[in-house]
Amino acid sequence: MKKWKKPLAAAVVAALAFTVPVIGADASSKNPTSTTVAPKGKVAKKIRIGYFANVTHAAALVAVQRKTFEKYFKADKTKVEFTVFNAGPAVVEAMKGGAIDVSYIGPNPAITGFATTNGTLLRIIGGATLNGAQLVVKPSINSIADLKGKTIATPQLGNTQDVAIRAYLKKQGLTTTITGGGDVAITPTENSNTLTLFKSGRLDGAWVPEPWSSRLVVEAGAKVLLDEKDIWADKKFLTTHLIATESFLKKFPGSVESFLRAHVETVDFISKKKNEAAVKNLIQAELVAKTGKALADDVINRAWGNIIVSEDPLAKVLLESANDAVDAGLLKLGAKGVTGIYDLRILNKIRLQQNPKFKKYQTAGLGLS
Secondary structure (H helix, E strand, C coil): CCCCCCCCCCCCCCCCCEEEEEECCCCCCCCCCCCCCCCCCCCCCEEEEEEECCHHHHHHHHHHHHCHHHHHHHCCCCEEEEEEECCHHHHHHHHHCCCCCEEEECHHHHHHHHHCCCCCCEEEEEEEEECCEEEEECCCCCCHHHHCCCEEEECCCCCHHHHHHHHHHHHCCCCCCCCCCCCCEEEECCHHHHHHHHHCCCCCEEEEECCHHHHHHHHHCCEEEEEHHHHCCCCCCEEEEEEEEHHHHHHCHHHHHHHHHHHHHHHHHHHCHHHHHHHHHHHHHHHHHHHCCCCCHHHHHHHHCCCEECCCCCHHHHHHHHHHHHHCCCCCCCCCCCCCCEECHHHHHHHHHHCCCCCCCCCCCCEEC
16 A cells, blocks of 8 residues: 555646657668567558657657667558657647547546546556656755745646645645645646746746656755655556557557557667666657757766666556545546556567566456456
8 A cells, every 4th residue: 555645637738849750661770679570450551659758758768769669660561650748638638639649648647538538538558667756846845844835846737746746745734726826836837947947946846757856956956855656655656658549549459569569679678787878878869859958967867767667557556546536536437437448458468479478467457458
């Protein structure tokens, strides 16, 4: 059991950051590490993949740089289009608008997207990253109680960190509102602006994912008041997982398989200690490509030490979060709750093909495995 309950918010409104041009199906792979396996099932002519330019989306950053997705989709004659987002609610809105097919995303927006569409919008198809979010504050703040009357930033209203801090503060007896009122003023702010505002003294702190928590500590003199992993009994929480629209998964299971094969290969590449330096270089290259700036060495080293790249979907954690949200009155669910949100069959199929003794990822009763 974890030490506190983490509710979810239903507010999701955002704009896309920018779109990377379509890459043709004839793009070649950089440093392939495994043989492409032809997927089963119907494939799409084009797949639109979303991710964030954050260290917590390391698998996506590495795969894009190594052209791993293109390698797997080349056999399908499928074109790949990448869209970079600022926060999870924007992904949900893009899926609702039919602009994205699969994406890396945080747990709270995914559950909200599922719940607000009565389970018709999306399915979680695998995990990506565990941990990697912290509450960092001015050095003069020494306790949660000291946050009363202070202004704290989160990446976006309704995103995973925004929901996490509101839930945590409520458990500590501090109120917040979606309009910035209450005991602690929560101000959803784009991450790059958060750093600037903190340096200028206009923010007292922020609950943000990596690399932003590390940038605030290293570059702006913030200190860690709370590492989110410390409020979970197993020191692990879900930061990023993979979703596909229900319609795309149903119509093009072969394309979802190609996407997951690319993701699995990337997770395996990242997981090898000998590749750590190369992985960091690839992350830096993708950050430069999408943000125009690399991270300082001490920032990326600190950030990398705070995350775990894993395809484990941590279904039990998601279930607990959903139940907590209902208990807190922040999420309304129908009779089915979030049952059906998972479809891990393709991920498990891939791993079982690689290793017949692989223990399948389970869904905690919330879907197919």
